Amino acid sequence: MLTPTMQMISVLSSMFVVAVLVAVIMRNDIKEGVVIKIGLIFVCMSLLASLFLSMQEHAPAQGWVNAGLSLRVGLAITCAGIVWRAHLLGNLRRSREGSSKKAARLVDDLSDMLKSDWADLDDKP
Numbered sequence: 001m002l003t004p005t006m007q008m009i010s011v012l013s014s015m016f017v018v019a020v021l022v023a024v025i026m027r028n029d030i031k032e033g034v035v036i037k038i039g040l041i042f043v044c045m046s047l048l049a050s051l052f053l054s055m056q057e058h059a060p061a062q063g064w065v066n067a068g069l070s071l072r073v074g075l076a077i078t079c080a081g082i083v084w085r086a087h088l089l090g091n092l093r094r095s096r097e098g099s100s101k102k103a104a105r106l107v108d109d110l111s112d113m114l115k116s117d118w119a120d121l122d123d124k125p
Contacts, residue, residue: 014054
């Protein structure tokens with residue numbers, strides 16, 4: 001059972017994070033990919049479920065389990081989308097550099113994504 005203070009903190013934090021994630025999902029200039037957006041939608045649904053469960057006096061335990069499951073599924077989809085995007089952009093980078101003979105390594109693609117600006121590759125023909 002949540003105390004009134006914890007309940008208010010949970011409701012406000014869920015509302016804030018959902019608002020930020022919805023803004024990220026709906027913006028056209030943020031090009032993170034459809035797979036990542038689907039993962040973020042699952043995360044939003046879990047946060048909304050947590051928000052409504054926090055506002056109830058006696059929330060069912062199964063509701064919290066379902067909200068946690070939705071959060072984990074959303075995070076897994078988002079992580080898979082990030083890895084997939086890094087691999088695709090790594091292939092694009094290698095083809096532009098003319099080093100397509102070099103074996104594609106996912107670890108290299110992820111490290112390049114973290115240390116460089118991938119936005120340049122998205123907009124160039």
